[in-house]
Amino acid sequence: MFPKLVPVPSKNMIPERDIDKPLVLECINLGITFGGLQAVENLDLAMGQTEITGLIGPNGAGKTTVFNLLTKVYQPTTGTILLNGKDIQGMDTAHVNREGIARTFQNIRLFSDLTVEENVKVGMDAQMHYNMLSSLLRLPGYWKEEKAAHERALELLSIFNMADLAGVKAGSLPYGAQRRLEIIRALATNPRLLLLDEPAAGMNPSETAELMENIRKIRDTFQIAILLIEHDMNLVMNICEGICVLNFGRVIAKGTPSEIQANPAVIEAYLGKKKEA
């Protein structure tokens, strides 16, 4: 069911089908310290262009910190992040997004006073180019771009069957719909790499199953890479091709789902050390 993983020059593994394409993401020796605390250390991670990777680990292992490093919310103390082969050092958060990384949040951060459609359109901001003047005078350029944005927003919303909710305020959506909208808003920025921070948090088993289908569907439709943080092991083991396990900011294991499940270091990190009898 899972593709064979093959090594790439940085000694990481990616799915065989992506081997002839450039890596979408490559982190080399990534690390950050907060005061005396080494939150992430020596992280090497590579992702193929259509790979779904899981980032797992106990609470406080540094998973969200990795997301914040990748999106330049935090500036790494050591290491390099290459996005499509381009070093993102010196870019700010908005620039990194325009270069192709989009994310969702563990605690939902939608613009709750904006409508569903407006939330999606905020994601398209960087792709719209009309200036202040043409928006005030309502020149044809304004109408053309706004119409295209409207159509694309509805198209994206219909992936998750949310097109009929376009005019509803995001804050009044039920929880599951808010989570879906966050993913759509992230997709609206045209990413090459989508970061999902605990997408299944608070979902019941049937919603989680639907989410799994949707994550695969997004990868297949948009041909993008997806890196996800998740505590639901059923979801992780079902859809991730590569898994990276963090504990205390360090990578303790990497591999396919079956390799990770059998890895003693992972079992120890999650369940504690086995007592010697």
Added chain:
Amino acid sequence: MTFLNFLISGISLGSIYAIIALGYTMVYGIAKMLNFAHGDVIMVGAYICFYAISRFELPPLVGILLAMIVCMLLGIIIERLAYKPLRSAPSLAVLITAIGVSYFLQNAALLLWTPNPKVFPSVVGDGKVELFGGQLTISHVTIVTIVACVAIMIFLTVFTESTKMGKAMRACSEDKGAAQLMGINVNATISITFAIGSGLAAIAGALLCSAYPTLIPTTGSMPGIKAFTAAVFGGIGSIPGALLGGLLLGVIEIFAKAYISTQLSDAIVFAVLIIVLLVKPAGLLGKQIREKV
């Protein structure tokens, strides 16, 4: 008829407060700071307009446009130099800086333009409309002020509702971090906000001094504080709130002057503010913040 006269002058004064309050409220909504220098930008706008019209004999409309451009640049520069470096500082530091900028502008105006009062030429002339056989007189300034206020209100509503810059502004006002992660240039958005607010201040300055023609370096401070009050009154951060707050404040002030006491009018205005805030702490149209438990 006198009642109607008072009401109209109240609405006119209120319209000026509303235009200033819109600037306060937009900056507060997006940058989450009280720009106490806003009142002094009004004064700068009025001086630019004064010199353009009186000294260089430019048409009033050109004078106002020039004042708007200068004030927009001034607003952007103030934000870049004084407020941007403090964006992650505690709000108290930003507040004190804003008061500092306010005094800086007043003193710079004292140096540049001397404390001698200037007599501001009305940008719309001294004409007036007489109705009901002269019982009700409405000056042109009054009409222009009210029309300008309504036009600005419509412009801002359309701008924030239906343009990408407006959407970016509303997104930044809710969550700058998330907006940035969606590719929004937060710095540019804040600059645009300051430019719009300061441009409105220039218009307010020209209208204010057309109605009350004495121009001195502290001209902007009292209307600035009143307009801030109006913004809080209507619910700071809310555009319709600023309009409502401004109009109510103007009407209350004129009625208090006319029917109760000229000296006590300001006290009455602020007393009403206190009562409103006791009943509705977020202002008339402000959003009640729900704490999640």
